[in-house]
Amino acid sequence: MSPSLHAALSILFDGLGYAMILFTMSVGLSVTMGLMGVVNLAHGAFAMLGGYVAMVVTTRLGLPFLPALALASLTVLAASVPVERTLYQRIYRRPELQQMLLTIGLTMILMALTTFAFGPAPVSLPLPDFLNGQIILAGRGFPVYRAFIVLIGVTLFIVLRLGLERTMLGAKIRAAVDNPAMAEAAGIDTRWLFTLTFALGTALAALGGALAVNVVGLTPRFALEYLVVLLAVISMGGLGTVTGTFVASLVIGTIENAGRYLFPAGGAFFIYAAVVLVLLYRPAGLYGRS
Amino acid sequence: MSIIRYSCLLAAGLGLAVAVCLPAARAETVKVGVVLPLSGGAADVGQTEVRALKLYYKQHKAELGDNDIVLIERDSKEPSGATAMTLTRELVVQDKVDLLLGYQFSPDAIASAKVATQAKKPMILVNAQSSYLTTLSPYIVRLSTTIWQISYPAGRYAYEKLGCKSLIVGYSDFAPGRDVLAAVKAGYEKAGGNLMDAVPMGGPAQVPDYTPFLQRIANEHPKCMFVFTPAGNFNPPLARTYSDLRMKQSGIRFLGTGDVSDDTTLQQLGDNAVGWITVGHYTADLDTPANQQFVAAWRKEYGNDVPPDFFAVQAYDAMAAVFHIVKTLNGHIDADKAIASLRGWRHDSPRGPIMIDPETRDIVQNIYVQEIVKRDGKLAIKILDTIPAVKDPCKALKAPACAK
Amino acid sequence: MADPDPLEAAADPEALGRAAQAFVRARDDLRPADAIPWLLALAVPFLLSQECAFGTQILIMVLFALSLDFILGYAGIVTLGQAAYFGLGAYTAGLLSARLGWNEPISGLLAAGLVAAAAGAVSGWILLRYRHLALLMLTIAISTILYELANTWSWLTGGFDGLMGISISPLLGVFDWDLEGRTSYLYALVVSMLCFLALRRITVSPFGQTLHGIRENTARMRAIGVPVLGRLTLAYTISAGIAGIGGGLLAQANSFITMQVLSFDTSAAVLTMLVLGGTGRLYGAMVGAVVYMLAADRLARLSPEYWELGVGLLLVFVVLVCPDGLFGVVDRLRRRGWRWRQ
Missing domain, CATH: 3.40.50.2300 (Response regulator)
Structure with missing residues (x-):
């Protein structure tokens, strides 16, 4: 295989892995923001919590990695319901400024509590042996863990697409995104719909956070570190669209990866330049409706 | 003598007495x-x-x-x-x-x-x-x-003693990382080597996905790579990516500053890091x-x-x-x-x-060449060599980085 | 002059103009109470001179928050990239001294304001066509790109280690920069007061009223022939200029800056301060910046690790209990008192 083809394959595959982490973490944010219109800056904090729960479950309770992923999502899902009921429901109709302030405040509280419980030092999440190896494809080795992340990301995309299109819940969510007042008039209980969607969204964030530990590490600061990138993904994709978020994750993941591989001194310049270009031409994002 | 001048003098005299007497007593x-x-x-x-x-x-x-x-x-x-x-x-x-x-x-x-x-x-x-x-x-x-105190001798040592005939430096892309690059480069060139490449690996604001950076290094097939990232959170993902990309198996030796084998996060590096050689001024395993x-x-x-x-x-x-x-x-x-x-x-x-x-x-101290080994089921650090009484080479060499 | 009768005014365009002028003048009147915060601030170097160093940092954040309030509170532009202009001003003032040897503070400060204002004019003309998430993201992206540039061009900016060699000559050629920081405090105080007065004047001018109208109902303002984009761009330019002056003050007062001035954290912090105090009344920016800075500093002393918890709780409390910000409470009490007296 020629070196440049080799490099191109590396870029594409590695970019795909990174993109799927971005997708898992951001899709919940896109749907909740599209549905409820809340600028939720605490989404990264829920991802961070997911990572910590997974860490506790594996290293302190001794459970295997896969159940830990599920438990992390479920725990954060359960925890998010009271948070949504007590805090978020009060700010749905408020100006976006107050939403930002409340969710930044919530992020700071969650970060401080996590620091209090686990300390500020980084923690790790050991992987099982079967995720540690490499698989050989087309004469080239690919890390199993990356492939695993890609598998989860793609499955998630398909399930979410089908779920939104084929299920009653999906239909209700789409109706409420399009026209909340009309949906309510048609007898949809938007309050519970919001709670449910929010819980599912944060559970996905938690899953993404737990998956990301072995790629970018974990400290309480994770809540803020990746927040801006997540906002970039959802604004490029368009609010409330699963496909948009998926495509934007792919675009940003690939550009970031290619930029870092080919021009490592460029830093984060490329992705932000890409975001600016897309938004200047499509302010509502690639798949968003203006 | 007016009463005012008198009291001023008195006050001054008292003050002097207090100043002279008190310190010795208190x-x-x-x-x-x-x-x-x-x-x-x-x-x-x-x-x-x-x-x-x-x-x-x-x-x-x-x-x-x-x-x-x-x-x-x-x-x-x-x-x-x-x-x-x-x-x-x-x-x-x-x-x-x-x-x-x-x-x-x-x-x-x-x-x-x-x-x-x-x-x-x-x-x-x-x-x-x-x-x-x-x-x-x-x-x-x-x-x-100082950064140079560690990285300059590290650069020399890599060429002279570790046989790194080709070397790529990967560094976190901010002032300290660039300082590491300059120091390793100077030491490596002093010993007679020529850096193959230098790969900036993202800014300090967030831990990056290291894959593209390490993949780039891997695809260039150097004998050794030298890495600097800030101690702490940046290291466990680095070790994981190094292992995921099978860099050890492709024969790329990992060297780094003591930051990457920082005792606090050492155990989190996992077995991926066994065999890493780092150069630093302290480890808790020092005997x-x-x-x-x-x-x-x-x-x-x-x-x-x-x-x-x-x-x-x-x-x-x-x-x-x-x-x-x-x-x-x-x-x-x-x-x-x-x-x-x-x-x-x-x-x-x-x-x-x-x-x-x-x-x-500035401090004058020993610089240690250390290897990450497995001992009693845990990672530990073995001292391979000691470079005694190292002075900050940056000032000694009047390198441009120290001319400020 | 007696107030013109509104009915008569409606019939007579000239009277309408007079009524508008009278209305504006009435709002422009600075009451004695407006002097209170400035008198309090002025007392600091005389009564609490040991607080001057910290006070200077607070004043700079007050000025920065004022700049944000002008576009956010009055024109309704929600941005998370105000650090771009703050940072540009800081680097302008800093580089003038560190790289070009231009050490005179006041001209350096003006230059900082001008450069930031120019950047504000250009970027505003492009960005202000957008709203909501797109605008938020664009402002974040632009300040992040500047942040990356400051890191990459560290030969110019000093990058992460910071810009060294800023050495500001004595203020007005007379007042040297003392250790306690009285000079820099008074300098920051005078500059922020002048900027406050200017902003105050602008907000009550017809231009300020136009901004208010755009915030409340953009479509209607466009319908009555207001060049919305132009007005918004002008407001954005002014705001960027003032943020730049704030940044310039920071560079001069500290004789040092790092690329942190351009970071997302800086934008988020100033927004937090403003909303904490309450938007759209200028005083909110003051109260918010003072409360936030004091809380962060004093809580960090009580328990350094967990000041974030305290600030976080404060933010949640403010949104849930007094959504108009802390100063909104003052307003509400004042209005209630007014009604009671009537």
């Missing part, structure tokens, strides 16, 4: 202003350093006799320089501290150096590793290390009596979970320097005398013998 309490990041991204490091300061104080308090030392801790938060400088001013003006200590990041030290000069306060650097910092104020003494005592005391005080690391020993030695000043001056801190007492000061530190260079006020 025990002094020396106030030390501590400026370290206790929250934010480097909170874990700052807190480790505070623990080390307190441990030294607890162990050695008796040596102070009637005098005493109090620490006034302040949180310098994110490394903007502004917070550290404001806190330093407040410590000087409001709290009337006698000594300043701390400064995790170079910008914090740079911003505060002027205050130290203006207020004539000795300023003891606990970390802040940019070489030129000691030139910014005559009152700065550094008890940590000397002074270090064993230190580590035992640390574990007794703070539990077995986390060993002390090089940040801890830097702060521990900084406190030893404070004790030296207080004992030498018997509690009456005068900046010039304090600095004079530290010039040429020798101390038996857990990291080995250290000395303060009388000219540059």
Whole structure:
């Protein structure tokens, strides 16, 4: 295989892995923001919590990695319901400024509590042996863990697409995104719909956070570190669209990866330049409706 | 003589008497202003350093006799320089501290150096590793290390002793990382090598996905790679990516600064890191009596979970320097005398013998070539070689990075 | 002059103009109470001179928050990239001294304001066509790109280690920069007061009223022939200029800056301060910046590790209990008192 083809394959595959982490973490944010219109800056904090729960479950309770992923999502899902009921429901109709302030405040509280419980030092999440190896494809080795992340990301995309299109819940969510007042008039209980969607969204964030530990590490600061990138993904994709978020994750993941591989001194310049270009031409994002 | 002049004279005479008599009689309490990041991204490091300061104080308090030392801790938060400088001013003006200590990041030290000069306060650097910092104020003494002190000999050693005939440097893309690159390059070229490539690996704001950077290095097939990333959170993902990309199996030797084998996160690197060679100035696994005592005391005080690391020993030695000043001056801190007492000061530190260079006020210390090994089911650090009594080469060579 | 009768005014365009002028003048009147915060601030170097160093940092954040309030509170432009202009101003003032040897403070400060204003004019003309998430993201992206540039061009900016060699000559050639920081405090105080007065004047001018109208109902303002984009761009330019002056003050007062001035954290912090105090009344920016800075500093002293918890709780409390910000409470009490007296 020629070196440049080799490099191109590396870029594409590695970019795909990174993109799927971005997708898992951001899709919940896109749907909740599209549905409820809340600028939720605490989404990264829920991802961070997911990572910590997974860490506790594996290293302190001794459970295997896969159940830990599920438990992390479920725990954060359960925890998010009271948070949504007590805090978020009060700010749905408020100006976006107050939403930002409340969710930044919530992020700071969650970060401080996590620091209090686990300390500020980084923690790790050991992987099982079967995720540690490499698989050989087309004469080239690919890390199993990356492939695993890609598998989860793609499955998630398909399930979410089908779920939104084929299920009653999906239909209700789409109706409420399009026209909340009309949906309510048609007898949809938007309050519970919001709670449910929010819980599912944060559970996905938690899953993404737990998956990301072995790629970018974990400290309480994770809540803020990746927040801006997540906002970039959802604004490029368009609010409330699963496909948009998926495509934007792919675009940003690939550009970031290619930029870092080919021009490592460029830093984060490329992705932000890409975001600016897309938004200047499509302010509502690639798949968003203006 | 008018009554006013008379009372003025009387007051002056009294004041003189008080000034002459009291110091000899009274025990002094020396106030030390501590400026370290206790929250934010480097909170874990700052807190480790505070623990080390307190441990030294607890162990050695008796040596102070009637005098005493109090620490006034302040949180310098994110490394903007502004917070550290404001806190330093407040410590000087409001709290009337006698000594300043701390400064995790170079910008914090740079911003505060002027205050130290203006207020004539000795300023003891606990970390802040940019070489030129000691030139910014005559009152700065550094008890940590400089980047060049580690990376320059590392570059030479890689070529001369480790047989790295081709080398790529991967570094976190901000001032300290670029300093590491310059130092490794200078040492490597001095030994006769020629760097194959240098790969900046993302800024300090967030831990990146290392894959594209390491993939680029892997695809160039060097014999060795040399990596610098900030100690702590950046290292476990680095080890995982190194292993995921099978770099060891493709015969690329991993070298790095001591930051990547930092004792605090060592166990989190996993077996991926066995065989890594790092160059640094301290590891908790150092086999000397002074270090064993230190580590035992640390574990007794703070539990077995986390060993002390090089940040801890830097702060521990900084406190030893404070004790030296207080004992030498018997509690009456005068900046010039304090600095004079530290010039040429020798101390038996857990990291080995250290000395303060009388000219540059920088530390002179051993640099260790270490290997990560597996011992009793845990990762440990084995000393392969010791480069004794290394002085900061950046100033000695008048490298452009130190000409500021 | 007696107030014109509104009915008569409606019939007579000239009278309408007079009524508008009278209305504006009435709102422009600075009451004695407006002097209180400035008198309090002025007392600091005399009564609490040891607080001057910290006070200077607070004043700079007050000025920065004022700049944000002008576009956010009055024109309704929600941005998370105000650090771009703050940072540009800081680097302009800093580089003038550190690289070009131009050490005179006041001209340096003006230059900082001008450069930031120019950047504001250009970027505003492009960005202000967008709203909501797109605008938020664009402002974040632009300040992040500047942040990356400051890191990459560290030969110019000093990057992470910071810009060294800023050495400002004595203020007006007379007042040297003392250790306690009285000079820089008074300098920051005078500059922020002048900027406040200017902003105050602008907000009550017809232009300020136009901005208010755009915030409340953009479509209607466009319908009555107001060049919305032009007005918004002008407001954005002014705001960027003032943020730049704030940044310039920071560079001069501290003789040092790092690329942190351009970071997302800086934008988020100033927004937080403003909303904490309350938007759209200028005084909210003052109260918010003072409360936030004091809380962060004092809580960090009580328990350095967990000041974030305290600030976080404060933010949640403010949104849930007094959504108009802390100053909104003052307003509400004042209005209630007014009604009671009537």
